[in-house]
Amino acid sequence: MEQRLASTWRMSVNETKFIENSLLSDLRVDGRRPFDYRRLTIKFGRDDGSSEVQLGNTHVMAFVTSQLVQPYRDRPNEGTLSFYTEFSPMADPSFEAGRPGELAVELGRIIDRGLRESKAVDTESLCVISGKLVWSVRIDVHILDNGGNLVDAANIAALAALSTFRRPECTLGGEDGQELIIHPPEVREPIPLIIHHLPVAVTFGFIGKENIVVIDPTHYEETVMGGRMTVTLNTNGDVCAIQKAGGDGVLPSVIMQCLRIASVKAGDMSSKIKNAVESFNTERALRKIKRHNSSAPVDVSEPAQKGGTEFSDTHMCRLNLMSEESRVIQSNGMEVDGKLLQQEETIMRDSDAKSFIGGPSSWDPHSKGVNSDALRASPASQVVEAPTKKLEDPKVDQPSDMELTQPVSDNTLPNEVANTGLQTSEEKTLEDAIKPKHKRKKKKKKASSQQ
Amino acid sequence: MDIDRADGRTANQLRPLACSRNVLNRAHGSASWSQGETKVIAAVYGPKAGTNKNENPEKACFEVIWKPKTGQIGKAEKEYEMILKRTVQSICLSNVNPNTTTSIIIQVVHDDGALLPCAINAACTALVDAGIPLKHLAVAICCCVSQNGHVILDPNKLEEQTLKAFAYLVFPNSIISLPSEASSKLRGEPLEQGIITSVTQGVMPVEDYFHCLDRGRAATSKLSDFLRKNLHLQTPNNPSKAG
Numbered sequence: 165m166e167q168r169l170a171s172t173w174r175m176s177v178n179e180t181k182f183i184e185n186s187l188l189s190d191l192r193v194d195g196r197r198p199f200d201y202r203r204l205t206i207k208f209g210r211d212d213g214s215s216e217v218q219l220g221n222t223h224v225m226a227f228v229t230s231q232l233v234q235p236y237r238d239r240p241n242e243g244t245l246s247f248y249t250e251f252s253p254m255a256d257p258s259f260e261a262g263r264p265g266e267l268a269v270e271l272g273r274i275i276d277r278g279l280r281e282s283k284a285v286d287t288e289s290l291c292v293i294s295g296k297l298v299w300s301v302r303i304d305v306h307i308l309d310n311g312g313n314l315v316d317a318a319n320i321a322a323l324a325a326l327s328t329f330r331r332p333e334c335t336l337g338g339e340d341g342q343e344l345i346i347h348p349p350e351v352r353e354p355i356p357l358i359i360h361h362l363p364v365a366v367t368f369g370f371i372g373k374e375n376i377v378v379i380d381p382t383h384y385e386e387t388v389m390g391g392r393m394t395v396t397l398n399t400n401g402d403v404c405a406i407q408k409a410g411g412d413g414v415l416p417s418v419i420m421q422c423l424r425i426a427s428v429k430a431g432d433m434s435s436k437i438k439n440a441v442e443s444f445n446t447e448r449a450l451r452k453i454k455r456h457n458s459s460a461p462v463d464v465s466e467p468a469q470k471g472g473t474e475f476s477d478t479h480m481c482r483l484n485l486m487s488e489e490s491r492v493i494q495s496n497g498m499e500v501d502g503k504l505l506q507q508e509e510t511i512m513r514d515s516d517a518k519s520f521i522g523g524p525s526s527w528d529p530h531s532k533g534v535n536s537d538a539l540r541a542s543p544a545s546q547v548v549e550a551p552t553k554k555l556e557d558p559k560v561d562q563p564s565d566m567e568l569t570q571p572v573s574d575n576t577l578p579n580e581v582a583n584t585g586l587q588t589s590e591e592k593t594l595e596d597a598i599k600p601k602h603k604r605k606k607k608k609k610k611a612s613s614q615q
Numbered sequence: 616m617d618i619d620r621a622d623g624r625t626a627n628q629l630r631p632l633a634c635s636r637n638v639l640n641r642a643h644g645s646a647s648w649s650q651g652e653t654k655v656i657a658a659v660y661g662p663k664a665g666t667n668k669n670e671n672p673e674k675a676c677f678e679v680i681w682k683p684k685t686g687q688i689g690k691a692e693k694e695y696e697m698i699l700k701r702t703v704q705s706i707c708l709s710n711v712n713p714n715t716t717t718s719i720i721i722q723v724v725h726d727d728g729a730l731l732p733c734a735i736n737a738a739c740t741a742l743v744d745a746g747i748p749l750k751h752l753a754v755a756i757c758c759c760v761s762q763n764g765h766v767i768l769d770p771n772k773l774e775e776q777t778l779k780a781f782a783y784l785v786f787p788n789s790i791i792s793l794p795s796e797a798s799s800k801l802r803g804e805p806l807e808q809g810i811i812t813s814v815t816q817g818v819m820p821v822e823d824y825f826h827c828l829d830r831g832r833a834a835t836s837k838l839s840d841f842l843r844k845n846l847h848l849q850t851p852n853n854p855s856k857a858g
Contacts, residue, residue: 254658254720
């Protein structure tokens with residue numbers, strides 16, 4: 165049945181000839197020059213470790229998850245990285261559901277080799293108990309739309325997702341010190357993976373008898389091309405992998421030229437990925453600040469630093485200054501891990517998120533007219549590092565508008581206020597904050613259009 | 616009577632809806648639908664020639680492929696595929712293109728409760744985007760019953776897991792009809808009061824189920840309006856998407 169149903173789309177001779185002929189004058193069908201990449205957009209989902217990449221018409225999503233498993237016997241203190249590619253029938257009428265076809269397997273292997281063999285992801289840091297428990301990181305790549313050059317897009321998606329993925333922190337504890345405690349993200353900030361370098365894949369297509377080289381072929385060019393080569397390299401100038409499986413033969417000098425071009429392109433891609441990841445991390449840090457409202461009672465008993473006992477009953481009007489203080493405190497706090505853990509436990513027993521009186525008076529960076537860029541630029545980078553653990557944020561109060569007795573749950577806040585740059589809540593009361601959906605929808609739309 | 620919901624909604628409030636059509640290039644029809652944090656992308660290819668051996672060749676056939684976010688495809692995904700397929704079969708005009716197969720592919724982007732209704736809505740929009748002939752549209756909604764018998768609409772994942780029971784309900788699109796009602800009556804009942812699909816989980820008393828139905832039906836008018844507005848607004852797309 166699949167054979168009958170699979171699309172029997174074939175390129176016409178006219179289209180083939182047109183592509184080949186226009187390449188003779190250095191023109192490609194979509195107006196690019198032979199060594200230009202298409203427009204790349206990297207977006208992230210709300211969770212850590214989910215990315216969505218659009219390279220021209222090619223649309224790819226990647227999700228990273230992790231779980232604790234037993235390590236391989238010959239590598240007892242290394243975690244594992246596994247890679248699953250799904251060529252969804254959504255992407256192309258000729259992709260079929262079920263067993264991955266050879267293209268899917270090849271793509272998976274190229275990306276896997278680029279990441280694993282080059283030791284881009286540090287697997288030793290994934291070990292929890294040597295020989296017994298290690299983290300196994302699983303990357304799922306879903307191809308949504310096949311516009312050509314799936315390897316590069318999938319690679320970028322995987323790298324972006326890995327860069328933003330965070331695994332839960334776990335410590336040995338319990339009565340005998342042998343029990344493994346996995347801390348949920350609300351209690352302890354999850355830890356990002358250690359990534360040494362970004363191996364970026366660059367794909368070349370060889371079209372026509374003269375073997376004209378094009379970079380980033382579209383799916384029309386892929387149908388026309390006689391051979392392809394994928395080079396995976398990083399910004400340090402290391403070649404992580406080269407894949408040229410059959411196809412037309414090319415001169416070694418052409419291959420060397422491709423490598424040189426690829427190293428330039430890899431640099432571009434790496435910087436784009438890094439920028440996208442950074443802005444995601446910044447936004448995440450800002451969101452974290454709101455989220456930890458619910459655990460603010462946690463820090464009530466951190467005595468000398470904040471005079472916290474008054475906390476539960478009043479709002480504190482603090483300035484930005486407090487955020488810096490709190491950052492300092494958190495880095496101190498990190499050294500006193502055990503003590504903090506105890507504090508958390510006692511506090512969690514006493515209060516729970518919902519009844520937190522302080523309510524949604526989130527530390528809104530914009531309510532005092534703080535310049536959001538300044539905020540992002542300096543503190544945020546520090547904020548990301550340590551303090552988001554229990555960033556008890558001094559509530560910069562929305563003056564006199566807060567109704568203390570209204571326990572509004574946290575969840576409104578991240579949505580409400582995370583739209584950085586949309587400062588609309590200055591004048592409004594708490595009631596407005598909890599008025600839901602149609603408002604949020606508009607804000608969300610605005611946020612996305614602003615992005 | 617007021618339920619305290621975690622995100623501040625009342626019992627009858629839906630999460631913010633967002634829908635976009637034509638999000639993919641290769642697919643004949645595609646749509647992305649999100650309710651709150653739950654987001655689903657649907658793509659439609661078809662009609663393609665030929666049907667499955669088991670299917671009736673005198674009618675159009677549908678196949679649904681459900682792709683979860685991570686992990687293997689298991690029984691739950693197969694069940695969703697089956698429910699979606701039967702729902703779609705009931706809204707499509709199956710005599711228009713006999714001996715053809717239309718594929719609907721669902722990709723879960725994020726699951727925060729009410730996943731199946733979101734997928735059904737997305738699939739419906741994608742079918743419209745692909746131009747598959749339909750009798751009417753379908754709108755899906757999830758209703759939850761709490762411990763004290765209150766009915767809540769559109770729960771998120773936490774609410775779904777903690778409340779007593781929930782039901783996924785699919786209704787036909789509400790009709791904006793002209794004064795003559797004779798044509799829209801089916802066996803004495805107006806057509807828009809029918810239910811296409813109902814999937815329940817958990818135990819609930821019969822009255823509560825009927826309450827769910829009523830609430831769900833009332834909510835479908837809001838959903839239908841949203842859907843209609845969305846389908847109107849899109850500009851005409853490129854003529855040919857084949858290949």
